[in-house]
Amino acid sequence: xxxxxxxxxxNFLREVEANxxxxxxxxxCMQCGVCSGSCPLGDAWEHPPQELFMMIRAGKRDQVLASxxxxxxxxxxxxxxxxxRGLPITHIMHGLANYANRLGxxxxxxxxRRFAKIFWDNIAHTGRVNETKLSLRLYFMDxxxxxxxxxxxxxxxxxxxxxxxxxxxxxxxxxxxxxxKGELRKLLARAYEIEDARKNFGKRN
Amino acid sequence: MxxxxxxxxxxxxxxxxxxxxxxxxxDLERLAKVAAEAGAGAVEQHEMLCGEDGVARIRGGIQDGAxxxxxxxxxxxxxxxxxxxxxxxxAVARVNLREGVIWxxxxxxxxxxxxxxxxxxxxxxxxxxxxxxxxxxAADERGANKRILVVGGGVSGMxxxxxxxRAGYExxxxxxxxxLGGWAKSLHRRLPRRAPFSxxxxxxxxxxxxxxxxxxxxxxxxNAHIARTSGAPGRFSADIAQGENTRTENIxxxxxxxxxxxxxxxxxxxxxYGKTPDVVDQMELEALARxxxxxxxxxxxxxxxxxxxxxxxxxxxxxxxxxxxxxxYCSGCCCGVSIKQAMYFKMRDSEADANIxxxxxxxxxxxxxxYRAAQEMGVVFTNGAVERVEAGTNGAQLAVHFRDHxxxxxxxxxxxxxxxxxxxxxxxxxxxxxxxxxxxxxKEKNGNGKDESAEKKPAQVSxxxxxxxxxxxxxxxDLPHLKHGFSDSHFICFPYETRRTGIYACGPPRxxxxxxxxxxxxTGAALKAIQAVENAGLGRxxxxxxxxxxxxxxxxxxxxxxxxxxxxxxxxxxxxxxxxYPQFNxxxxxxxxxxxxxCPVRVISFENYSVDTVGQQIKxxxxxxxxxxxxxxxVLACENDAYPALDMAAHNRxxxxxxxxxxxxxxxxxxxxxxxxxxLNAGFDGIMLLGCKKGDDYQCHFVTGAALAHERxxxxxxxxxxxxxxxxxxxxxxxxITDIARVPQLINDYAAKIxxxxxxxxxxx
Numbered sequence: 001x002x003x004x005x006x007x008x009x010x011n012f013l014r015e016v017e018a019n020x021x022x023x024x025x026x027x028x029c030m031q032c033g034v035c036s037g038s039c040p041l042g043d044a045w046e047h048p049p050q051e052l053f054m055m056i057r058a059g060k061r062d063q064v065l066a067s068x069x070x071x072x073x074x075x076x077x078x079x080x081x082x083x084x085r086g087l088p089i090t091h092i093m094h095g096l097a098n099y100a101n102r103l104g105x106x107x108x109x110x111x112x113r114r115f116a117k118i119f120w121d122n123i124a125h126t127g128r129v130n131e132t133k134l135s136l137r138l139y140f141m142d143x144x145x146x147x148x149x150x151x152x153x154x155x156x157x158x159x160x161x162x163x164x165x166x167x168x169x170x171x172x173x174x175x176x177x178x179x180x181k182g183e184l185r186k187l188l189a190r191a192y193e194i195e196d197a198r199k200n201f202g203k204r205n
Numbered sequence: 206m207x208x209x210x211x212x213x214x215x216x217x218x219x220x221x222x223x224x225x226x227x228x229x230x231x232d233l234e235r236l237a238k239v240a241a242e243a244g245a246g247a248v249e250q251h252e253m254l255c256g257e258d259g260v261a262r263i264r265g266g267i268q269d270g271a272x273x274x275x276x277x278x279x280x281x282x283x284x285x286x287x288x289x290x291x292x293x294x295x296a297v298a299r300v301n302l303r304e305g306v307i308w309x310x311x312x313x314x315x316x317x318x319x320x321x322x323x324x325x326x327x328x329x330x331x332x333x334x335x336x337x338x339x340x341x342x343a344a345d346e347r348g349a350n351k352r353i354l355v356v357g358g359g360v361s362g363m364x365x366x367x368x369x370x371r372a373g374y375e376x377x378x379x380x381x382x383x384x385l386g387g388w389a390k391s392l393h394r395r396l397p398r399r400a401p402f403s404x405x406x407x408x409x410x411x412x413x414x415x416x417x418x419x420x421x422x423x424x425x426x427x428n429a430h431i432a433r434t435s436g437a438p439g440r441f442s443a444d445i446a447q448g449e450n451t452r453t454e455n456i457x458x459x460x461x462x463x464x465x466x467x468x469x470x471x472x473x474x475x476x477x478y479g480k481t482p483d484v485v486d487q488m489e490l491e492a493l494a495r496x497x498x499x500x501x502x503x504x505x506x507x508x509x510x511x512x513x514x515x516x517x518x519x520x521x522x523x524x525x526x527x528x529x530x531x532x533x534y535c536s537g538c539c540c541g542v543s544i545k546q547a548m549y550f551k552m553r554d555s556e557a558d559a560n561i562x563x564x565x566x567x568x569x570x571x572x573x574x575x576y577r578a579a580q581e582m583g584v585v586f587t588n589g590a591v592e593r594v595e596a597g598t599n600g601a602q603l604a605v606h607f608r609d610h611x612x613x614x615x616x617x618x619x620x621x622x623x624x625x626x627x628x629x630x631x632x633x634x635x636x637x638x639x640x641x642x643x644x645x646x647x648k649e650k651n652g653n654g655k656d657e658s659a660e661k662k663p664a665q666v667s668x669x670x671x672x673x674x675x676x677x678x679x680x681x682x683d684l685p686h687l688k689h690g691f692s693d694s695h696f697i698c699f700p701y702e703t704r705r706t707g708i709y710a711c712g713p714p715r716x717x718x719x720x721x722x723x724x725x726x727x728t729g730a731a732l733k734a735i736q737a738v739e740n741a742g743l744g745r746x747x748x749x750x751x752x753x754x755x756x757x758x759x760x761x762x763x764x765x766x767x768x769x770x771x772x773x774x775x776x777x778x779x780x781x782x783x784x785x786y787p788q789f790n791x792x793x794x795x796x797x798x799x800x801x802x803x804c805p806v807r808v809i810s811f812e813n814y815s816v817d818t819v820g821q822q823i824k825x826x827x828x829x830x831x832x833x834x835x836x837x838x839x840v841l842a843c844e845n846d847a848y849p850a851l852d853m854a855a856h857n858r859x860x861x862x863x864x865x866x867x868x869x870x871x872x873x874x875x876x877x878x879x880x881x882x883x884x885l886n887a888g889f890d891g892i893m894l895l896g897c898k899k900g901d902d903y904q905c906h907f908v909t910g911a912a913l914a915h916e917r918x919x920x921x922x923x924x925x926x927x928x929x930x931x932x933x934x935x936x937x938x939x940x941x942i943t944d945i946a947r948v949p950q951l952i953n954d955y956a957a958k959i960x961x962x963x964x965x966x967x968x969x970x
Contacts, residue, residue, distance in 0.1 A: 007616065007617065007618060007619070008517075008558075008560050008585065008587060008616065008618035008619075009515065009558045009560075010556075010558050010583060010585065013583075013585070027580050027581070027583055027585070028577070028580050028581070030566075030576075030580075030586070031586070031588050031611055050611060051611055051612060054587075054588070054609070054611040054612055055612065057585050057586075057587065058587070058609065058612060058616065085577075
């Protein structure tokens with residue numbers, strides 16, 4: 001994989017097209033900025049989608065892949081519905097985030113990235129989401145006392161979920177999940193293998 | 206032609222219509238009495254004048270000897286078919302009782318409505334008394350030549366020639382170079398004309414050239430230019446010079462398709478043009494692409510012949526810029542051309558890098574599909590402005606320094622080749638207004654380099670001063686320009702019309718454009734030329750008063766030879782004869798009456814429109830005295846925009862002040878200052894001139910009429926001051942045909958203003 005990317009050449013754009021989900025759409029952006037203007041969190045993005053697309057064309061590989069910006073996407077789909085060129089912008093944002101994560105360039109402490117990882121590990125483990133484990137892992141990811149503070153702040157929601165049966169305290173001790181977990185894990189492992197081979201990725205961490 | 210003496214006293218017959226509610230709202234008996242007092246020998250009422258029976262009654266009146274008809278019914282813009290008595294030889298004055306009175310006055314208005322109708326009828330009778338039926342230009346004075354001369358053998362000229370020839374008209378095609386085809390023949394590929402607009406199309410200019418050469422109705426003159434043009438539509442005469450030989454040809458109309466010149470890129474040292482052969486303009490890239498195609502090789506760098514792996518296109522190079530020597534305008538087609546040229550690289554080698562740096566990508570028509578196709582091929586589009594290009598040394602790449610507008614930072618792109626998208630400069634001949642201005646100082650010679658004073662000023666296009674048509678008109682040898690060297694025309698309403706009747710511009714002399722647009726343009730101009738020769742053959746006016754049979758004449762013994770009419774005529778229709786008198790070229794005339802408005806001694810008139818036909822209407826109204834508290838406001842309304850707007854206001858029953866008296870005029874340019882003086886003397890309390898927009902984006906159908914009127918009214922302000930009258934008593938307004946609610950509002954506001962400043966102190970003198 002190329003690491004020295006020339007400015008305003010197609011190298012990085014081609015890399016994105018090859019490796020990022022829906023990346024082949026990036027070249028079709030006509031820089032109108034409707035996506036950036038439509039994003040409800042637009043102000044919070046360091047580089048809104050229009051700018052990310054331009055940075056890709058400008059060959060700013062490291063800045064794009066290390067950016068926190070695409071992790072800000074909440075999948076509201078405003079940009080997709082409004083893009084006059086029909087770019088699947090939401091999917092491209094997630095594709096970029098996923099690619100950066102796979103390369104290990106994504107910002108390590110980005111809360112969205114960490115949540116996504118906890119969520120994926122949780123669901124990939126048993127084939128179903130275990131809400132109890134998921135919430136506890138999330139609250140306590142920054143240490144025991146921070147976890148307690150977070151859990152306390154969310155107690156009303158937690159109790160409500162308990163009452164309505166949405167959160168099972170026994171889930172902490174029961175594995176739960178689908179019937180043939182081994183099959184699922186084998187299936188995922190094979191999918192990783194195929195993707196890694198196709199995209200020429202290094203060893204998974 | 207001099208004005209002929211009236212042979213007999215006019216015999217006026219007045220017809221009053223009772224239809225459309227006129228009978229209920231107005232006292233027709235009283236109107237009949239008014240008409241009789243105003244000189245109508247016969248007065249007749251009819252319940253529906255525009256019906257078959259009504260029209261038959263009018264024809265009966267003509268047979269009984271009526272020479273002049275006064276029709277008290279609807280607006281002159283309504284029922285034009287029914288009330289057309291041109292073939293019967295009768296002069297017609299239309300009195301607008303419907304739109305002008307009952308539809309714009311409330312039902313409970315009382316006596317003011319009837320007074321309005323009475324006045325309009327008096328005005329109609331006065332107008333009729335002073336008009337004659339137009340007789341058209343005598344058949345033996347009409348130009349009957351139907352051949353069409355096309356100047357320029359590029360795609361626009363060839364298309365115009367082919368279109369006219371295939372419509373059955375004989376065409377002479379004059380091309381200054383040794384071959385047909387113009388710029389187009391040197392293109393590698395052309396912009397796509399058909400769906401899916403996804404790739405450059407074959408350059409089919411050679412086929413067009415062959416079609417022209419094989420067309421039996423077209424005679425081609427190569428290595429030729431026009432040495433002199435004279436005449437008028439239907440009877441132009443042109444000297445075609447071909448080397449030593451000059452032949453004189455008679456033609457009916459002219460299409461000027463003189464194309465464009467490339468902007469001189471050597472004026473762009475900041476882009477390293479001229480410093481390295483690896484910076485080229487778009488035309489030079491076409492040559493490189495053709496050479497590469499012939500060799501079956503990729504496009505090569507001019508400096509070392511290496512295959513180009515990366516190319517940067519600099520859009521708006523020396524264009525859309527106010528810097529000295531740059532073009533201030535957008536040439537409209539260079540974005541499409543750069544997209545096409547970027548495809549040359551990507552289609553040969555998808556790994557090659559092509560980067561188009563633009564500020565606004567303009568892809569008109571189906572260009573958006575073409576743009577998308579280029580993006581799909583992987584052409585990179587960068588929103589930014591190029592500041593400079595640095596030439597690399599020893600085969601190194603060029604460095605394009607630019608501001609990235611999206612990332613908001615300075616950036617550098619490196620490339621083997623840089624293409625500058627420079628613009629088109631109109632090849633439209635001498636700027637006759639600039640020559641006029643220079644006449645006081647150093648007299649400018651034709652065909653003599655560049656206008657140096659223009660070159661130093663920023664954002665002004667210096668146009669090569671080489672006459673295309675060599676017109677022998679008093680007003681100058683070429684078509685008047687609007688700005689930046691482009692021929693003056695009304696780009697929305699009548700794009701091919703120029704300010705020289707019977708001469709139609711097409712292609713880049715009108716505005717910058719690509720081949721396809723130029724071909725469409727040429728088709729339009731060819732049709733206009735055909736229309737012109739046909740109208741001239743019938744002795745009729747050309748656009749916009751197409752079909753008008755009247756024409757101006759002047760009273761020779763009153764003329765002081767001041768030449769104002771020849772200068773102010775927007776269409777250069779008036780020359781001077783050997784004795785210094787104006788010489789009207791009827792078929793060049795558009796019948797706007799600007800000459801009539803210009804004439805300080807009021808000797809110019811049309812049969813059915815003259816200083817008298819309007820002046821006598823002003824004098825005919827019944828002026829209430831100062832203490833009646835009934836002011837009178839004269840509205841002179843342009844028949845092209847203001848009067849239709851008033852009519853449409855009436856259709857919408859929008860009411861306006863009952864004290865106005867509206868007279869339609871052909872153009873504000875035809876307003877003679879004497880009408881204003883007469884109206885003030887007659888006791889009018891205010892005068893409104895309703896005309897079209899003036900300036901660079903003028904809406905005046907006769908180009909300069911509105912501007913002239915404003916200029917002349919500026920002079921009237923001085924007179925008002927001398928008479929110690931308030932300057933508000935005479936006001937000119939710019940209105941549009943769509944100002945349906947605004948025009949009545951303007952009238953009401955103005956009436957309120959007149960109320961405020963009080964009655965005209967000259968009333969009753």
